[in-house]
Amino acid sequence: MPAPTCASCQAARAALRRPRSGQALCGACFCAAFEAEVLHTVRAGRLLPPGAVVAVGASGGKDSTVLAHVLRALAPSLDITLHLVAVDEGISGYRDAALAAVRDQAASWGLPLTIVAYADLFGGWTMDAVARSTAGSGRSRSCCTFCGVLRRRALEEGARRVGATHIVTGHNADDMAETVLMNFLRGDAGRLARGGGLGSAGEGGALPRCRPLQLASQKEVVLYAHFRRLRYFSRECAFAPEAFRGYARQLLKRLEAARPSAVLDLVHSAERLALAPTARPPRPGSCSRCGALASRALCQACALLDGLNRGRPRLAIGKGRRGLDEGLGEAGPEDGAPGNGGPGCTPAATAETKAGPAASPVPVGPGEDGDGAVAALGPV
Numbered sequence: 001m002p003a004p005t006c007a008s009c010q011a012a013r014a015a016l017r018r019p020r021s022g023q024a025l026c027g028a029c030f031c032a033a034f035e036a037e038v039l040h041t042v043r044a045g046r047l048l049p050p051g052a053v054v055a056v057g058a059s060g061g062k063d064s065t066v067l068a069h070v071l072r073a074l075a076p077s078l079d080i081t082l083h084l085v086a087v088d089e090g091i092s093g094y095r096d097a098a099l100a101a102v103r104d105q106a107a108s109w110g111l112p113l114t115i116v117a118y119a120d121l122f123g124g125w126t127m128d129a130v131a132r133s134t135a136g137s138g139r140s141r142s143c144c145t146f147c148g149v150l151r152r153r154a155l156e157e158g159a160r161r162v163g164a165t166h167i168v169t170g171h172n173a174d175d176m177a178e179t180v181l182m183n184f185l186r187g188d189a190g191r192l193a194r195g196g197g198l199g200s201a202g203e204g205g206a207l208p209r210c211r212p213l214q215l216a217s218q219k220e221v222v223l224y225a226h227f228r229r230l231r232y233f234s235r236e237c238a239f240a241p242e243a244f245r246g247y248a249r250q251l252l253k254r255l256e257a258a259r260p261s262a263v264l265d266l267v268h269s270a271e272r273l274a275l276a277p278t279a280r281p282p283r284p285g286s287c288s289r290c291g292a293l294a295s296r297a298l299c300q301a302c303a304l305l306d307g308l309n310r311g312r313p314r315l316a317i318g319k320g321r322r323g324l325d326e327g328l329g330e331a332g333p334e335d336g337a338p339g340n341g342g343p344g345c346t347p348a349a350t351a352e353t354k355a356g357p358a359a360s361p362v363p364v365g366p367g368e369d370g371d372g373a374v375a376a377l378g379p380v
């Protein structure tokens with residue numbers, strides 16, 4: 001059966017059905033609609049004021065690639081300046097290749113790029129070194145907790161170096177729904193209550209952060225990358241299979257199969273959640289070492305580094321389990337920090353598996369992931 005005509009332009013053949021609405025669109029109209037929706041999210045949420053210098057957390061993965069591309073297209077309308085900031089966690093065989101993709105993007109889009117490395121910021125610690133240190137401690141599964149906390153700090157530092165006024169990250173709706181689920185599963189009421197908005201205003205002197213793709217589904221992010229012919233990096237981090245996020249992701253996929261609106265329902269449920277006064281966590285203070293926001297004497301990054309430097313990583317995680325495993329390292333909604341295979345990491349492909357081949361060549365080019373995504377969305 002021939003493909004129907006695009007419901008928007010009424011001229012071209014439709015190339016996909018939008019997962020959310022079922023609307024049959026051609027590639028050009030889909031991309032225009034996607035960009036308009038991101039523009040609406042930014043404007044309605046007053047996320048990026050005119051004149052903002054925006055640090056885009058760039059990992060080379062699909063989310064940050066699409067985010068940077070869309071914001072570059074919207075920059076004149078929004079009157080913002082963009083600067084890519086990438087974090088080198090020191091994961092051999094993984095981040096080196098991803099950073100090569102970021103460099104290519106920066107060069108081809110004419111955007112400035114700054115790379116900050118864990119090794120320089122954190123006294124020589126890399127994620128490879130952290131993994132060696134935690135191996136045998138029974139905490140090797142916590143690599144993503146370390147990584148997420150340190151990554152948030154590194155992105156903040158990189159953004160400050162380039163004079164940014166705001167930080168944006170590529171979390172999409174699926175990432176946010178996974179985080180809501182994880183926080184429910186851990187009973188972390190504080191993070192559930194804090195994580196509902198589209199970003200954080202920048203408490204305690206931190207730069208404001210936001211997630212312009214928070215209402216866009218992962219499938220549509222992949223489709224946008226396909227129709228705009230964007231190249232991105234899609235190999236999974238060696239530490240990702242250990243992450244708790246993977247379980248939340250699998251659960252979410254099952255929920256979504258039974259109830260297609262489950263992803264956005266979860267995202268919106270966090271927006272509407274209100275905590276009883278007795279359940280509210282105390283207002284955070286300042287870290288006694290670095291001055292960052294902290295709910296204890298040391299912020300999470302300083303506490304983790306302290307444990308590592310003493311050769312006792314269990315100290316850093318075990319003692320503060322509720323504060324750390326439930327905390328920033330898990331890429332909570334308001335922290336914007338990739339973690340646990342979330343944005344900034346290349347996730348174990350679940351939605352991408354549905355939308356296209358999980359083990360795509362690296363980097364993925366146009367016509368690979370995207371072709372699978374179009375096919376997976378059914379005949380138009």
Ligand code: SF4
Pocket residue numbers: 089127143144145147148237238239240243338339340341342344345346
């Ligand atoms: Fe870091 Fe992500 Fe790898 Fe975990 S999966 S170690 S958060 S890069």
